[in-house]
Amino acid sequence: MSTQAGSKSAVPHVLDIRDLCVRFRTKRGIADALDHVSLSIPKSASVGLVGESGCGKSTLMKAAIDVLAENAEVTAGSVYYHDLDLLAAPAETVRQKRWAGISMITQSALNALNPVKKVGDQIVEAIRAHRNMSRKDAWARAEEMLQLVGVDPKRAREYPHQFSGGMRQRAIIAMSLVLSPDLVLADEPTTSLDVIVQDQIFRKIRSLQEELGFSLLLVTHDLGVVIENCDRIAVMYAGQVVEEGPVDQVVNTPFHPYTLGLKNSLPRIDAVSEPIAIPGGPPDPIEMPKGCRFAPRCPFAQDACRQTKPELVSVGAGHRAACIRQAEIPGLRAEAAKIGTWAKVAVKSEEVVE
Ligand SMILES: Nc1ncnc2c1ncn2[C@@H]1O[C@H](COP(=O)(O)OP(=O)(O)OP(=O)(O)O)[C@@H](O)[C@H]1O
Ligand code: SF4
Ligand SMILES: [Mg+2]
Structure with a gap:
């Protein structure tokens, strides 16, 4: 695209x-x-x-x-x-x-x-x-x-x-x-x-x-x-395209934690577990975070994420994602599908507010 x-x-x-x-x-x-x-x-x-x-x-x-x-x-x-x-x-x-x-x-x-x-x-x-x-x-x-x-x-x-x-x-x-x-x-x-x-x-x-x-x-x-x-999808977060590519690739093998979070909002195939929402909300566009804009809500954020702006890089044929940990994402997808992974982010952001 x-x-x-x-x-x-x-x-x-x-x-x-x-x-x-x-x-x-x-x-x-x-x-x-x-x-x-x-x-x-x-x-x-x-x-x-x-x-x-x-x-x-x-x-x-x-x-x-x-x-x-x-x-x-x-x-x-x-x-x-x-x-x-x-x-x-x-x-x-x-x-x-x-x-x-x-x-x-x-x-x-x-x-x-x-x-x-x-x-x-x-x-x-x-x-x-x-x-x-x-x-x-x-x-x-x-x-x-x-x-x-x-x-x-x-x-x-x-x-x-x-x-x-x-x-x-x-x-x-x-x-x-x-x-x-x-x-x-x-x-x-x-x-x-x-x-x-x-x-x-x-x-x-x-x-x-x-x-x-x-x-x-x-x-x-x-x-x-x-x-x-x-046929194709572009995922936007806080004014940036964070992932894009053919729909089947992006949905079946997402490389951006935000896309993983959005995917959790779909009704589950097992029809037993509830959809999981991404805790918190997007940043204020007047005060965008430095580095990765998704970091405050990302369960996989590290210090480097808050310093460096991730660039969109190729992660497959016609498929790009903007996450500095994209190479590790395949190993993190199962974790991203668990409610506990996102609950930890919710707790952390509440601690920051207090
Ligand atoms: N005319 C405007 N003046 C000031 N800020 C604006 C204006 N239009 C949009 N914005 C701001 O720009 C950002 C993007 O807004 P936009 O309407 O494009 O979002 P969106 O993704 O279409 O949202 P939604 O899903 O609610 O329609 C938001 O922070 C919004 O508040
Ligand atoms: S760059 Fe870091 S904070 Fe941003 S989505 Fe990737 S892992 Fe999460
Ligand atoms: Mg709109």
């Missing part, structure tokens, strides 16, 4: 983010939201981006479509959509790529529809903002897209409040695909839907991806969703 900064990979990438650093100016100080993040999305692939709340997933996604908040500052790095550096290109060029090339389904998608306009009209407007198409043809295209996402096209004449949550989300997906983008950024696209509808929506996105061939960056808190739906 990632390429080394400065070199072009042989794999064609639709999106190639290199060494991206983003900060936010806040009243309390500078929040370090993204620290040298590199992430690439190969053509037609689906990449899952996971990590706890506040680790920078949405910031990364917004940077990729150049819609960061006013108080954000990109201090380093580049974001290539094909051969176009979105951060250096003129605003109008970037605007043309939005929706037609890169579309985004946001966390608040359920509020993204205008309540006083018919769903079909909203899709027609999205088409006509970018394409020189008659209203009649655009309406036909809107109906075609609704059909494709599993909504009866006759319902195009209804208002959003007449749709269920799942149908509204399907309408948003129809809108995001109507201009045939080749990259879809989906930020928690099923938040607030019940589990069965979530599953249906993911199945639909997957079948559409097979049919239409777009690449997908899927942000979620849920490792299970990535296992079901993605």
Whole structure:
């Protein structure tokens, strides 16, 4: 997925983010939201981006479509959509790529529809903002897209409040695909839907991806969703990518203790033991720890971890991790699956608080 900064990979990438650093100016100080993040999305692939709340997933996604908040500052790095550096290109060029090339389904998608306009009209407007198409043809295209996402096209004449949550989300997906983008950024696209509808929506996105061939960056808190739906995964912690690679490799043989901790949150195969949570929470982005940012919560932390920033290094084919003890991790995986290992961290962090 990632390429080394400065070199072009042989794999064609639709999106190639290199060494991206983003900060936010806040009243309390500078929040370090993204620290040298590199992430690439190969053509037609689906990449899952996971990590706890506040680790920078949405910031990364917004940077990729150049819609960061006013108080954000990109201090380093580049974001290539094909051969176009979105951060250096003129605003109008970037605007043309939005929706037609890169579309985004946001966390608040359920509020993204205008309540006083018919769903079909909203899709027609999205088409006509970018394409020189008659209203009649655009309406036909809107109906075609609704059909494709599993909504009866006759319902195009209804208002959003007449749709269920799942149908509204399907309408948003129809809108995001109507201009045939080749990259879809989906930020928690099923938040607030019940589990069965979530599953249906993911199945639909997957079948559409097979049919239409777009690449997908899927942000979620849920490792299970990535296992079901993605080819590759990037694990973020405190504004950094700490592990990335093919989903099966990263999930079956993780090399970063944070990934090991996330894996413990999955329902256990033995169905007897409870999922284990990682004690504590991510660091304050205004005061990031020196060295490894996961050290305060890591059961395997040593003094060296608090001094040296771990670099992402290769740990297998197309698989990288950023842990200075990565060579020892295979011998520590069994320990990481035990609740007692993490309980010791919880006790230690309480001692620090006292
Ligand atoms: N506009 C902003 N101003 C100040 N800080 C911000 C702003 N947007 C995000 N942040 C901070 O940047 C960090 C990353 O936030 P981001 O929203 O990218 O996280 P996330 O991984 O998407 O979290 P979640 O899972 O809750 O959506 C957090 O510490 C957040 O508080
Ligand atoms: S570098 Fe050290 S603290 Fe960080 S994840 Fe690896 S073992 Fe844990
Ligand atoms: Mg987010």
